[in-house]
Amino acid sequence: MELRELKSFLKIMEVESFSWAAKELGYSQSALSVQIHSLETELGVRLFDRLGKQVALTPPGKELARRVLPILQEVEEVENVMHNRPPVEALRIGMIESLCKAHMPQVMDYVCRNLPDLHITITIDSPSVLLDALNHNKVDLVYVLDKPLYDVKWEKVFQKRENIVFVCSLDSPLARKKEVELEEVLRQPFFLTEKADNYRLSLDQHLAARQLALNPLLEVSDTGFILDMVQRNLGLSFLPQYVVENSPYRDRLQILRVKKFRMHMYRQLFYHKDKWQTQAMKVFLQLAVKENPPDPEEMDGEISRKRRKDSCMDPGSVI
Template sequence: MELRQLRYFLAIAEHGSFSKAASAVFVAQSALSQQLAQLESELGQPLFQRLPRGVELTAAGRAFHPHALAILRQVEDARQSVTQAEGEAVGKVIFGIPHSISQALALPLLKAVRAALPRVELELTEELTGNLVPQLRTGLLHLAVLFDDGRLDEFRCHPLLDEALLLISPADAPDAPSGPIGLRDALRLPLILPAQPHGVRPIVEAAARQAGLAAPNVVADISSISILRTSLLAGLGHTLLPPMPMQRELERGELRAVPIAPEHLSRRVMLCASRHIPASAATLAVARVVQTLVGELCRDGSWREGRLIAKEQAPFLDMRTEG
């Protein structure tokens, strides 16, 4: 298996055509076809299905695609690690952020990295939490923000903050509480929650079990923050979330948020990287920027209901490979 075969495979997958892919990678179509045939022979599976117009990935091709992409990204990281200017982080860092964290972190992080690391290209990927895990595992992501659910041992993780979950309701809902509400009463309300295993759903259900309470009264499973927001504004129910994804609506008075008390629900936000894929200097530099930025956002109140776990946090390194 050769790197050029992986590049050709990815080009064909991207363009859906041998001729367009050949033009994109500057080789003759016959040479590209020959290299793909050798790759398919080595893998023992056809990677593309030929169609009347173009091609599409087979099941084997779809399974192979993220691995090919991850390998080429790691090769580029290795090249950058030996060619970068001394003492300056250079290269591309692909950073995964859950939908419910994006409002708090995405724009401040882009600004902070641009200011502190001018030669680092930061690519943000916004996904459901459950989709970020396999991408981080295979190397499609260099870093990701994940929530500590007790199953992150495969990654190198650093705690960033604890984020309180509030009951968020339409402002004019007749059953919306005006002050703190107990967990039992909150779980009885018609709730709109992300589907398992995404977001806060495992936290809410675990809290109910630990308190010996009935399962939450979920009237809709919605894992999209934008659709969940629309559903709340339409008066279809309540949700249990940190306030940052709904910050604008809360500020405008369209939604209201009250704490869960005395139980207090929260989720721990972690910065994670692979244990087995070496981290580039650019990745480590972005990780340090994230740590500093999260501290600033919590201290000045920009990250509402965010609480730093410790005053002095250890640096997010050493991220060499393990095992």
């Protein structure tokens, strides 16, 4: 087996296309096909199923990928050391807007101080779009807020419960009450995120189950603008608690305690199990695990057992 054949094999696996892999590697498609045919002949197995223009790993192909990924990572590190050159540092993260605003400023503070050569690209979109991008190697990591999500193709680094709350201005009469009725809250003007946002959708479904509905004064994706309107006492909103706590208006806001109403979702970080982990990914994942030790009451089955042993790791991450 030649290294170039193995690298070509992994690139095809990543982009799921011979033609795209050839373009990225600088080969003709026929030359790339010859490499893979040579590798398959040597191993005596078929590595890919050709499905039109798309390709998929066969079971032997998946086994080969699992075994050669760590080997080629070590080879790359050796080459970098021997040539006395730093590895190319790039990281592509898919995030929802609220997590980006709440957590990436601290991340960038750490990066600027400790990893000045790291280049980060952030894609903002819905969880479903981001996870599809993860499956097609368009992002390296996905960081979302949603119900617990699972797929055999993904590795979940952590899962942390986050409260979704009603919030008002300190000047609102509701702010002075220890507890308020849901119906009283719904009578107020509301500034909400768009219906496609998962916590907004969950709220609408919860209210519909109780024969209730909420017609907001304004719908907008910018949570910063929403909280600006709320702190001016122009209405209420319904947002993740971390958004409120990280807002520059947090001293002007009050989280409401609503009778017989609790809602939460889970902050989750994923990478693809077949992804070649770069050093930048390893650093980000290590920081994430340190900041988010597992909570056995929140984690489910296998994830809880797998991560519980890491719960003694020291905190101090920026994520």
